[in-house]
Amino acid sequence: MDMPNMRARLIVVFVVTVVLSGFLTVAGTSPATAATPSDSLWFDGTPLTVHDGRFVDGQGREVVLRGYNVSGETKLAENGGLPFASVADARRSAAALRALGGGNAVRFLLSWAEAEPVRGQVDTAYLAAATEQLRAFLDAGIRVYPDFHQDLYSRHLFHTGSWYTGDGAPEWAVDAGSYPKESCGICFFWGQNITQNAAVTKAQYDFWHNTYGLQDAFLATAQSTMAYLAQHLTDSEFAGVVGFDPYNEPYAGTYESGQTSRTWERDLLWPFYQRFRARMDAAGWQAKPALVEPNLFWNANIASQKQEGGLLDAGTLGTRYVLNTHFYDQKAISGILMWGKANDGQYATDFAAIRDRAAAAGTAAVVSEYGHPLSGTVSDKAPTVLKAMYQALDSRLPGASWWSNPAASGPVLSGSQWQWDLYNGRHHELMNDNPGKVLTSGDAWNDEDLSAVRLDDSGAATLRQDARLLDRIYPAATSGATAAFTYEDRSRDGSTTLTWNPVPSTLPNVSRLVGAGQYGLLVWRSGSGTAPTELHLPASFPIAATTVVSDLGTAYAPPPYTASTPVGVAPEPGGTGSRRLLLTDADSGTLHYALVTNGATAPSADLLGAARSELTAWAAARF
Structure with missing residues (x-):
């Protein structure tokens, strides 16, 4: 690190013995098995x-x-x-x-x-x-x-x-x-x-x-x-x-x-x-x-x-x-x-x-x-x-101001x-x-x-x-171009949970779905490629507690990714047990969105559908 006047920094001790058993993997596979994705999902x-x-x-x-x-x-x-x-x-x-x-x-x-x-x-x-x-x-x-x-x-x-x-x-x-x-x-x-x-x-x-x-x-x-x-x-x-x-x-x-x-x-x-x-x-x-x-x-x-x-x-x-x-x-x-x-x-x-x-x-x-x-x-x-x-x-x-004017969100840095x-x-x-x-x-x-x-x-x-x-959730690779992104991490300052971007009351079903959980929302315009959009899934998003609401489909505990699965999960490369959400579209120049949250417990099909309707109308009005 380094910086002009007034700053301090730290080197942390970290000879790592990584305990991977605490990280859920796709379809019950072990971290070693999950470490060998197909070439199309690697560099x-x-x-x-x-x-x-x-x-x-x-x-x-x-x-x-x-x-x-x-x-x-x-x-x-x-x-x-x-x-x-x-x-x-x-x-x-x-x-x-x-x-x-x-x-x-x-x-x-x-x-x-x-x-x-x-x-x-x-x-x-x-x-x-x-x-x-x-x-x-x-x-x-x-x-x-x-x-x-x-x-x-x-x-x-x-x-x-x-x-x-x-x-x-x-x-x-x-x-x-x-x-x-x-x-x-x-x-x-x-x-x-x-x-x-x-x-x-x-x-x-x-x-x-x-x-x-x-x-x-x-x-x-x-x-x-x-x-x-x-x-x-x-x-x-x-x-x-x-x-x-x-x-x-x-x-x-x-x-x-x-x-x-x-x-x-x-x-x-x-x-x-x-x-x-x-x-x-x-x-x-x-x-x-x-x-x-x-x-x-x-x-x-x-x-x-x-x-x-x-x-x-x-x-x-x-x-x-x-x-x-x-x-x-x-x-x-x-x-x-x-x-x-x-x-x-x-x-x-x-x-x-x-x-x-x-x-x-x-x-x-x-x-x-x-x-x-x-x-x-x-x-x-x-x-x-x-x-x-x-x-x-x-x-x-x-x-x-994010929800009222997401088109001004700018590129993700x-x-x-x-x-x-x-x-x-x-x-x-x-x-x-x-x-x-x-x-x-x-x-x-x-x-x-x-x-x-x-x-x-x-x-x-x-x-x-x-x-x-x-x-954190972040768009590691977007098939096309990002139009807007936000992530409410609900991180803590001592015993206080910091919530700076709550879902507005004008989207009551989305708010109900997210509850007190974390959520990320990506809006993107599709490109001409065939590779999926990838979002990093944090360890706080185990598959069994992850909900996705997208114009491409909805899923609670999303399934393993395949080329024919519009919403699916796959391991990230490297064998560490970390995972990513993969979203596949089959068009070009189309606006898509995906909400990812860990706040829901076995949401009903009706709630997923209602949240999807709200987000579809919101995206149509804001972009």
């Missing part, structure tokens, strides 16, 4: 591409990526800049991420310092280990996009007694510069080093100006890394690699006289991305997009930090690039600027800006980091802050929460290589604690946040 053999501002698979379906960052362990030295201590841990993590966290994608962190410890010499042993760990996620049916991660430029800028540390650039890159002794002065949050620590700002400036050939060296290592992945993954595995995030949270360091954040993006950041794009092509990644981040202060929600940006002068990004940004509520993290909890629609405007900027740039968007501290003085805000963030990913509307890490609370990190300063708690990195998962005392993976919040 389709082609990479995702960008088309009409959406991620699209080889069958023409609109794809939404949801998951986590794996993981902040890469920022530490204890496991040599790898996300995991072993491939076995990577496999445990991937299985739990699928089964407990409901994810279908991860942002996979890599370290420049470990990839090129000696200038001009790529460490193939590191690349081999990273590739095997990355493969563990692909084997679990999880798509991956790697990220060369950095925070505060490099740990090697920081002295052994420092209060803070960094990650990213190798030691030789720091030795090349004549940087002042680092000091943040009076800083309350590690992110203040980004603008206040002269060593950090000077090193950042040097990178963007290619001083000492730093940028050239980075790009050469990036190309070698991508070429290694392309050569050592099978074709089907490589198809699961979405693209590459070139540089985490870019910032100028210091602006030159007369330079603005916008002109810095135009003159230095965007040319860097173009150079990175050329390296992708040379490494065999021509069909995959670069997931490019604007100036990290572009979408800040504190007016004094917000800067003009968003790659405004890059023209139409099109199919070769994806707008990739982060979002943290720095007001909430500060503990001062937001006193209460987050509410319905809290981040609708912030996330609308992401949708609008991506649309103007002619490309898809991904929010590759978001989260909130899970310990400390502001952790009480986490349940509402994260619910509001997920709400904003699902729709640009508050719950209060892809995103990866910070973070999912096996080792939270059980680290042994020598901060800045200081044997007298061994960090074990939280992330073991600058007092952050944001991981969604930890290992309990029995060694089993345990969520640190409400499962109802994290394991």
